[in-house]
Amino acid sequence: MHVDSxxxxxxxxxxxxxxxxxxxxxLIIREEYRQFFKNIxxxxxxxxxxxxxxxxLTAYLEGFTYNVNPNEYNAVPMDFVPRIIDRKKFQIIExxxxxxxxxxxxxLKDVYTEQKTIIPDDLIFGSEYFxxxxxxxxxxxxxxxQVYGADLLYNxxxxxxxxxxxxxxxxxxxxLKIREMSDRYLNALKKGYKIEPFKxxxxxxxxxxxxxxxxxxxxxxxxxxxxxxxxxxxxxLSKLMNIPLVEAGDLYVTKSGHIAVRVxxxxxxxxxxIYRRVEDIDEFVPGLTKAYxxxxxxxxxxxxxxxxxxxxxxxxxxxxxxHYLSEDPILEQPKSYNxxxxxxxxxxxxxxxxxxVKERGGYGGMGTVIPRDHPKSKRGPLIEKIKKEITEKPDxxxxxxxxxxxxxxxxxxxxxxxxxxxxVDLRVFSYYTKExxxxxxxxxxxxxxxxxxxxxxxxxxxxxxxxxxx
Amino acid sequence: MSHINKKxxxxxxxxxxxxxxxxxxxxxxxxxxxxxSSLYSLKQLKSExxxxxxxxxxxxxxxxxxxxxxxxxxGDIPSSILYSVRHMRTNAIGLGIERLVRESNIxxxxxxxxxxxxxxxxxxxxxxxxxxxxxxxxxxxxxEIAPPKISEEKMRQQxxxxxx
Numbered sequence: 001m002h003v004d005s006x007x008x009x010x011x012x013x014x015x016x017x018x019x020x021x022x023x024x025x026x027l028i029i030r031e032e033y034r035q036f037f038k039n040i041x042x043x044x045x046x047x048x049x050x051x052x053x054x055x056x057l058t059a060y061l062e063g064f065t066y067n068v069n070p071n072e073y074n075a076v077p078m079d080f081v082p083r084i085i086d087r088k089k090f091q092i093i094e095x096x097x098x099x100x101x102x103x104x105x106x107x108l109k110d111v112y113t114e115q116k117t118i119i120p121d122d123l124i125f126g127s128e129y130f131x132x133x134x135x136x137x138x139x140x141x142x143x144x145x146q147v148y149g150a151d152l153l154y155n156x157x158x159x160x161x162x163x164x165x166x167x168x169x170x171x172x173x174x175x176l177k178i179r180e181m182s183d184r185y186l187n188a189l190k191k192g193y194k195i196e197p198f199k200x201x202x203x204x205x206x207x208x209x210x211x212x213x214x215x216x217x218x219x220x221x222x223x224x225x226x227x228x229x230x231x232x233x234x235x236x237l238s239k240l241m242n243i244p245l246v247e248a249g250d251l252y253v254t255k256s257g258h259i260a261v262r263v264x265x266x267x268x269x270x271x272x273x274i275y276r277r278v279e280d281i282d283e284f285v286p287g288l289t290k291a292y293x294x295x296x297x298x299x300x301x302x303x304x305x306x307x308x309x310x311x312x313x314x315x316x317x318x319x320x321x322x323h324y325l326s327e328d329p330i331l332e333q334p335k336s337y338n339x340x341x342x343x344x345x346x347x348x349x350x351x352x353x354x355x356x357v358k359e360r361g362g363y364g365g366m367g368t369v370i371p372r373d374h375p376k377s378k379r380g381p382l383i384e385k386i387k388k389e390i391t392e393k394p395d396x397x398x399x400x401x402x403x404x405x406x407x408x409x410x411x412x413x414x415x416x417x418x419x420x421x422x423x424v425d426l427r428v429f430s431y432y433t434k435e436x437x438x439x440x441x442x443x444x445x446x447x448x449x450x451x452x453x454x455x456x457x458x459x460x461x462x463x464x465x466x467x468x469x470x
Numbered sequence: 471m472s473h474i475n476k477k478x479x480x481x482x483x484x485x486x487x488x489x490x491x492x493x494x495x496x497x498x499x500x501x502x503x504x505x506x507s508s509l510y511s512l513k514q515l516k517s518e519x520x521x522x523x524x525x526x527x528x529x530x531x532x533x534x535x536x537x538x539x540x541x542x543x544x545g546d547i548p549s550s551i552l553y554s555v556r557h558m559r560t561n562a563i564g565l566g567i568e569r570l571v572r573e574s575n576i577x578x579x580x581x582x583x584x585x586x587x588x589x590x591x592x593x594x595x596x597x598x599x600x601x602x603x604x605x606x607x608x609x610x611x612x613x614e615i616a617p618p619k620i621s622e623e624k625m626r627q628q629x630x631x632x633x634x
Contacts, residue, residue: 063575238566244481
């Protein structure tokens with residue numbers, strides 16, 4: 001199927017140097033997307049534009065938002081053109097993420113017990129996320145990171161992990177909401193596809209149950225409240241899992257040191273597992289870390305996991321995999337430069353124009369600079385500024401090679417059909433149960449609306465990810 | 471500690487949201503009606519006094535009536551209608567009742583409309599639209615949260631059945 005079979009101007013390609021996942025270099029639509037393009041042009045599919053508008057509006061009115069600032073109300077930009085990935089390709093991702101989850105979990109166990117890691121001590125103990133209170137503590141089944149979200153890029157040949165998120169990774173409900181909207185308004189676009197079910201909340205429930213020492217644990221989801229950026233996700237997940245969504249004031253430490261939820265006029269109920277979607281847990285529930293360390297409550301994820309998603313630690317993950325698992329890494333990661341090592345700092349400075357500069361404590365694209373994406377006229381002063389900063393504060397940065405990653409088609413309009421190519425990344429989630437990590441078939445595909453940065457907090461949009469058997 | 475039914479818990483945070491949701495609904499309703507009545511006075515009697523009294527009661531400085539109307543409709547101050555409906559929406563979102571979220575968003579969109587402030591009829595229409603929307607929101611709250619209405623006659627029968 002050639003793109004010439006589509007209406008004229010239906011596809012607007014500008015990023016011709018990047019690998020396009022939907023259309024090959026001869027402008028032939030790739031196998032994964034062929035049926036989708038047939039579906040979208042089906043003459044029996046009426047009022048596609050209105051249906052897409054209804055889906056957008058419904059999601060907006062139902063509170064599908066990501067608000068960077070507390071008083072904002074920003075709809076999550078959705079695209080109903082899915083990212084379509086063949087099962088064979090996803091299997092590599094799945095295996096690679098499981099391997100990474102295992103290695104990172106063993107690393108955390110090592111950090112908080114034996115302390116014989118292969119990473120320099122000052123990187124670990126100097127990390128703002130290292131939590132000395134956890135030394136000597138082992139959670140049930142030795143699992144620290146029940147929930148793990150890995151960000152990946154594809155270059156047409158292989159997937160690269162560009163970031164590990166081990167504290168409170170978010171975004172798992174976004175593809176679910178898009179799928180819900182598609183089912184309601186645009187189900188015809190799925191015709192001819194056998195999409196693997198994506199039910200991450202089931203894995204999450206399982207991992208939460210496994211984290212508790214109690215047989216039938218009472219479980220809750222702790223949110224930072226309706227003004228928080230990811231409240232939509234917290235509410236959506238709590239409904240799917242049928243567990244209470246609680247806020248800071250709902251929980252407190254009892255005289256016996258347990259955590260209880262307050263029920264006005266009735267009393268209290270002991271809480272056994274908290275899926276915490278807040279970072280500073282003792283700010284929200286004073287005494288929560290102590291209750292956790294005393295074995296009175298299980299936390300998903302454990303406190304202190306941030307030390308393993310520190311950007312400087314990330315640069316060591318391939319070595320951690322070899323060290324703890326005696327295996328070669330299944331997934332690649334871009335070459336990183338750790339400025340705390342003099343030779344690497346020197347190499348980074350020589351090559352800085354081709355690198356991505358990341359703040360060590362940054363997240364969601366914030367604190368990330370890609371000099372190559374800046375206009376040539378402004379690049380010189382910017383590079384000089386970066387060189388100065390990384391030399392003065394090498395502990396605060398990580399530099400990575402800039403990858404030429406893939407694009408895919410995103411909707412500009414369904415009627416008339418206009419699509420354009422956008423850079424896209426993929427967040428895949430892993431849930432660590434007593435049987436090992438589980439990776440649900442799918443994930444959050446985020447596309448850049450401008451430039452290359454795809455994160456929601458930097459204005460990126462979201463897509464569903466279909467895992468299909470071709 | 472475990473005798474309480476763990477499903478459908480009424481948590482303190484939810485009670486707090488219901489309380490504030492109700493307060494904001496009342497505030498939007500009362501401020502909109504007071505504004506409407508003052509606008510009629512301005513239109514028919516050419517008197518700014520009711521608007522000035524309203525400004526005084528809300529702690530808003532009155533300079534020109536157009537500025538005051540803009541402040542009370544859309545100002546970033548706790549007494550503005552937009553401020554109240556946005557906070558009402560936050561509480562509705564917090565409760566997670568889908569229909570309330572939807573309707574509160576429709577209300578926010580209605581309030582965000584910008585009438586021409588020097589066209590008094592346009593502002594009156596806008597205030598009327600807000601009152602209609604808040605009435606509709608009250609109806610939705612009734613349908614979603616309120617217990618079913620039972621007639622007085624039925625209630626009297628129930629009293630007899632209590633067998634005191």
